[in-house]
Amino acid sequence: MTEKTAGIRDVAAHAGVSQTTVSHVLNATPHTRVSEDTAARVRAAAEELGYRPNRLARGLRTQASDMIGLVTEEIATTPHAGRIILGAQEEASRRNLTLAIINSVLNPEPEVDAAQIQAFLDRQVDGIIYATVYHDVIVAPENLRSRPAALIGARDSAGAIPAVLPDERxxxxxxxxxxxxxxxxxxxxxxxxxDVPATRGRLLGYLDGMQAAGLPSDDLVAAGTADARGGYRASLELLDRFPTAVFCYNDRMAVGAYRAAGERGLVIPADLSIVGFDDQAPIPDSLFPTLTTVSLPHYEMGAWAVSKLADLIHGKDEETLLAEHPTVLACPVVERESVAPPRLGSPE
Known part of the structure; x- marks a missing residue:
């Protein structure tokens, strides 16, 4: 015998409210006057009865797919992307939405590929998120503006699309x-x-910090490739200038800084403090001593994009205001074991 599936009528009877109230609560209908106590009672009744919305019927009635598209610009193959996708996926689940993902190739130009956007539009998504880590500003195609949209990691050149960025500076x-x-x-x-946005933001932040602390920085910057080899070479150059601490552009460069310090006979952190950026697992906890670094809010950016997009779809947020004032999320320092006060008598 087939088990009967609970419907809106059953939930309404169980919660002691009208079917209209149940519909408003479960569909998060904007501008409705339902008390939080009533809404909580409806949600509890739906959970207790195992109610599941008929998405097909709802889609035919409202022309909504309950699907959000996420276009990533090659970040789905980077170590950081998993956190963006996880944040977006968990927020989508919380909002009762489906998240679909397209991994696009890295675009050297700031123009977004309209074909990638169209692939989602053909599938009738309710909104689109575009994520990139390469450009400060992107040029959005017209079809991206045909649905509610949000950007991760870049701003819209026309100032028409809400965006969220990390405050790397x-x-x-x-x-x-x-x-x-x-x-x-x-x-x-x-x-x-x-020459990418992160390079400029982190260098400016370093210079800001040095100026605020009243410290000289003229001879204390060296550049290299953003990997362990580049960090090793840049750190060797810097160690000739007798720093007591080396702040690395990213955690991979910090790996090279550890090697350079070891070759010079320096003990970390007693002789030299080292700090990275990105908090890129498993690097910080795999180094000895463990690496103090800065965490990028990838999970939070993914969740923010889905949350704001869902609110825009349901008319709960003001798109123009969000677009004109991009959201910037903090990048907190994660303190571990690689920082200590300088030895007495260290060069100043």
């Missing part, structure tokens, strides 16, 4: 502040030679 400045507070005066920066 403030995160880098916070590292310098932490090191200065520990007593360091010669803080070097192993920068990336690649």
């Amino acid at each position: 403030a995160g880098a400045a916070a590292v310098v502040e932490m090191l200065a507070r520990a007593g360091h005066r010669r803080i070097a920066f192993a920068a990336s030679a690649e």
Whole structure:
């Protein structure tokens, strides 16, 4: 015998409310006057009865697919992308939405590929998220503006699409502040030679921090490739200038800084403090001593994009206001074992 599936009528009877009220609560209908107590009672009744919405029937009635498309610009193959996707997926589940993903190739130009957007539009998605880590500003095609949309990691050149970005500049400045507070005066920066937004933001943050602390930085910056080899070479160059701390552009460069310090006979952190950026698992916890670094809010950006997109779809947020003022999320310092006060008598 087939088990009967609970419907809206059953939920309404169980909660002691009208079917209209149940519909408003479970579909998060905007601008309705349902008390939180009533809404909680409806949700509890739906859960107790095992109610599941008939998406096909609802879609035919409302022309909504309850699906959001996420276009990633090659970040689905990077170590960071998993957190963005996880944040987006968990928020989509919480909102009773389906998340579909297209992994696009890295675009050297700031123009978004309209064909990738059209692939989602052909599937009748309710909204689209575009995620990139390569450009400060992107040029959105017209078809991206045909649905509610949100950007992760970049801003829209026309200022028409809501965006969320990491505050890498403030995160880098916070590292310098932490090191200065520990007593360091010669803080070097192993920068990336690649011209991307993160390179510029982190260098500016380092310079901000040094200026705020009243510390010189003229001879304490060296650039290399954004990997362990580049970090090793940049750190060797910097160690000739006798820093007491080296702040690296990313955790991979910090791996090279550890090697350079070892070759010079320096003990971390007793002789040299080292800090990374990205909190890229499993690097920080795999180094000895474990690496102090800065965490990028990938999970939070993914969740923010889905949350704001869902609100825009249901008319609960103001798109123009969100687009004109991109959201910037903090990049907190994650303190581990690689930072200590400088030895007495260290070069200043």
